Amino acid sequence: MTIDYADRIKNLPPYLFEEIDIAKKKAVDAGRPVIDLGVGDPDTPTPDFIVRKMQEAVSDPANHRYAIGKGTRALRASMADWYKSRFGVTLDPETEVLALMGSKDGIGHFPLAFINPGDEVLVPDPGYPPYNSGTVFAGGRSNLMPLREENGFLPDLSVISEDTARRSKIMHLNYPNNPTGAVCDREFYGKVIDFARKNDIIVCADGAYTEMSFDGYQPLSFLEVEGAREVGVEFHSLSKTFNMTGWRIGMAVGNPELIAGLAKVKANLDSGVFTAVQIAAIEALDNAEKVKALMNPIYAERRDVLVNGLNDMGWKVNKPKATFYVWAPVLDGFDSTAMAKALLEKADIIATPGNGFGPSGEGYVRFALTRGKEQLAEAVDRIRKAFFS
Ligand SMILES: *Cc1c(COP(=O)(O)O)cnc(C)c1O
Numbered sequence: 001m002t003i004d005y006a007d008r009i010k011n012l013p014p015y016l017f018e019e020i021d022i023a024k025k026k027a028v029d030a031g032r033p034v035i036d037l038g039v040g041d042p043d044t045p046t047p048d049f050i051v052r053k054m055q056e057a058v059s060d061p062a063n064h065r066y067a068i069g070k071g072t073r074a075l076r077a078s079m080a081d082w083y084k085s086r087f088g089v090t091l092d093p094e095t096e097v098l099a100l101m102g103s104k105d106g107i108g109h110f111p112l113a114f115i116n117p118g119d120e121v122l123v124p125d126p127g128y129p130p131y132n133s134g135t136v137f138a139g140g141r142s143n144l145m146p147l148r149e150e151n152g153f154l155p156d157l158s159v160i161s162e163d164t165a166r167r168s169k170i171m172h173l174n175y176p177n178n179p180t181g182a183v184c185d186r187e188f189y190g191k192v193i194d195f196a197r198k199n200d201i202i203v204c205a206d207g208a209y210t211e212m213s214f215d216g217y218q219p220l221s222f223l224e225v226e227g228a229r230e231v232g233v234e235f236h237s238l239s240k241t242f243n244m245t246g247w248r249i250g251m252a253v254g255n256p257e258l259i260a261g262l263a264k265v266k267a268n269l270d271s272g273v274f275t276a277v278q279i280a281a282i283e284a285l286d287n288a289e290k291v292k293a294l295m296n297p298i299y300a301e302r303r304d305v306l307v308n309g310l311n312d313m314g315w316k317v318n319k320p321k322a323t324f325y326v327w328a329p330v331l332d333g334f335d336s337t338a339m340a341k342a343l344l345e346k347a348d349i350i351a352t353p354g355n356g357f358g359p360s361g362e363g364y365v366r367f368a369l370t371r372g373k374e375q376l377a378e379a380v381d382r383i384r385k386a387f388f389s
Pocket residue numbers: 040101102103104105128174178206208236237238239240245249250
């Protein structure tokens with residue numbers, strides 16, 4: 001029989017990380033001392049107290065059954081409490097909070113609730129791939145919003161044509177930003193809200209990195225800004241803050257009608273987050289400040305080792321105030337793919353080519369600070385020897 005993939009799979013952009021992935025496997029198999037700064041996945045284990053809570057919860061048969069619904073009342077209350085204490089945002093746990101199997105679950109499925117075939121979605125470029133793939137799966141089309149260095153990696157709303165604005169139903173945003181490490185302020189969100197109101201565009205703010213910040217900088221929540229709840233939702237995740245990427249737990253919060261739409265899609269696709277994971281998540285959220293006080297100085301130190309090291313040798317890169325990414329313009333004579341390849345071939349370092357995040361990522365590579373400071377110092381040494389001597 002002939003197996004034919006659906007257009008929605010065929011039409012996804014080619015998996016640009018594939019080539020680098022194959023090259024990495026080859027290098028590792030050949031016994032080369034690879035330093036992997038490719039994937040944005042914390043290298044530190046989940047804190048012990050969260051693991052212990054999970055172990056306890058797994059042993060209780062009451063937690064073994066379907067966890068149907070929006071998340072337990074206790075988890076949604078804990079998520080609302082955390083938003084209140086962290087951002088001063090009041091949420092109704094009944095209507096404004098939805099538990100997710102990681103924020104990717106919510107981001108990827110959200111368009112199914114609001115996009116009809118032919119509708120358009122404003123997607124940051126470079127950006128996290130599910131903004132586009134979720135759009136495509138719903139039969140929609142992505143309008144890329146270039147994030148340029150001269151605009152602080154914020155989209156320029158003034159260049160979005162009236163036609164494009166009229167056809168677009170959703171705008172995705174992500175600050176602090178993956179992959180650029182950029183942050184945004186209240187004034188920017190204010191402009192976004194005005195634009196959304198004027199053009200009836202739903203705003204999906206991805207706050208995955210609001211808790212990973214340095215030097216006293218406190219990223220804001222989209223929902224802190226006047227009018228945000230009228231136009232949008234925020235996706236949040238325990239993945240990065242608590243080293244819980246494998247656990248699959250996150251949340252969507254904000255406008256109750258938007259939350260209800262996403263909840264309806266999810267009610268038909270999954271049967272909830274494992275109750276034991278929800279119980280462990282409450283323990284995590286209740287101790288967020290403690291975990292941040294432990295993790296953020298570690299990332300700040302790593303960032304300084306890499307960024308200062310690169311700048312000292314003449315590779316000029318910005319020092320991010322938040323996220324665990326360093327977004328580095330490629331060296332003269334390289335494009336993104338060639339830079340990533342050369343880093344691997346000449347220095348045994350894995351970095352992600354920026355064009356893997358969209359066409360405007362061309363000309364950059366992304367380093368993830370997911371290795372210890374000694375390995376990052378070693379990476380700096382190798383880069384100096386390979387490219388600056
Ligand atoms: C890592 C990441 C997430 C979190 O994904 P989960 O599904 O919650 O693990 C969301 N958005 C961005 C931009 C990310 O980089």
